[in-house]
Amino acid sequence: MATTRSLVVVGMNNAAVSDFTVGATDYVVTQTGSMSASRVLTLPAAVKLPPGGTVTVIDSSWSVTATNTIVVTAAGSDTIGNAATTDTIATAGAIRRYTSDGASKWYAEGGAMTFSVIVAGAVSDAAFAVAPPNGTVGYDSTNHKIYVKDGTWKATAALT
Numbered sequence: 001m002a003t004t005r006s007l008v009v010v011g012m013n014n015a016a017v018s019d020f021t022v023g024a025t026d027y028v029v030t031q032t033g034s035m036s037a038s039r040v041l042t043l044p045a046a047v048k049l050p051p052g053g054t055v056t057v058i059d060s061s062w063s064v065t066a067t068n069t070i071v072v073t074a075a076g077s078d079t080i081g082n083a084a085t086t087d088t089i090a091t092a093g094a095i096r097r098y099t100s101d102g103a104s105k106w107y108a109e110g111g112a113m114t115f116s117v118i119v120a121g122a123v124s125d126a127a128f129a130v131a132p133p134n135g136t137v138g139y140d141s142t143n144h145k146i147y148v149k150d151g152t153w154k155a156t157a158a159l160t
Contacts (some may be wrong), residue, residue, distance in 0.1 A: 022055055024048035028148045029160045030058040030156050035068035043098055043106055045075045051102030054135060055111075060146055060156060062092045072098065072108075095137065122155070123147035 019040040024028055028042060043055060057072060064070055070089040074080050080087045087108050089096055094122070096110040117127045122145075123138030125131045138147040145155040 027150055028056045028058065028154075029074055030060045030063050030146060031064065031070060032060050032156070033063075034061055035063040035070075037063070038067070038069045038071060039041065040071045040073055042073045043075055043078070043080075046078045046100040046104050046106055047102065049100040049102065051100065053099075053100045053102070054097050056095065056097045056135065056148065058095045058137075058138070059089065059091075060145060064089055064092050064094060066090045070094075072096070074106055078106060080108055097135065123153050125153075138150065 008013055018037075020029065021042045022044050024044040026044075031039075041057060043059070049055075057070065059070065072080070072086050072087045072089065079085060082105075087096070087098075094110070096108055098106045098108055100106055117136075117138040118124060118141055119127050119138065120142045121140060122143075127138065128136075132149055134150050136149045138149075138153070139145070140147060140155070146159070147153045147155045
């Protein structure tokens with residue numbers, strides 16, 4: 001049976017949601033609102049996702065800085081890469097994907113934000129010459145939304 005995964009929009013600058021723990025069914029976490037301090041985002045245990053399962057972290061606010069960072073932390077004794085337990089996102093507009101080995105490790109990839117496609121209006125498979133794979137990220141320049149493909153295209157709320 002397939003697990004349903006969810007798009008999570010987090011305003012991590014908000015005092016009520018200053019830090020965030022990613023659930024095993026969350027596949028994208030996007031920072032909205034202006035960052036005023038560093039925040040900690042804790043990944044789920046790598047064993048909770050199948051090998052190759054991903055969590056993508058996006059700074060949609062473009063307000064992450066060298067001072068106001070997102071510190072991504074591995075759960076428990078998990079590691080990010082070979083030995084690190086944290087990975088710091090310190091670049092405005094960063095998008096970073098964390099891939100689980102299904103056991104105890106996460107592998108990080110990405111940096112400055114890049115979109116596979118920028119369109120005026122909703123992002124769909126029609127914007128591509130060949131249907132893109134799950135995890136593809138697109139941007140709607142008219143409505144200011146980020147779209148991520150996970151079987152179907154899912155959008156964030158409008159970014160303002």
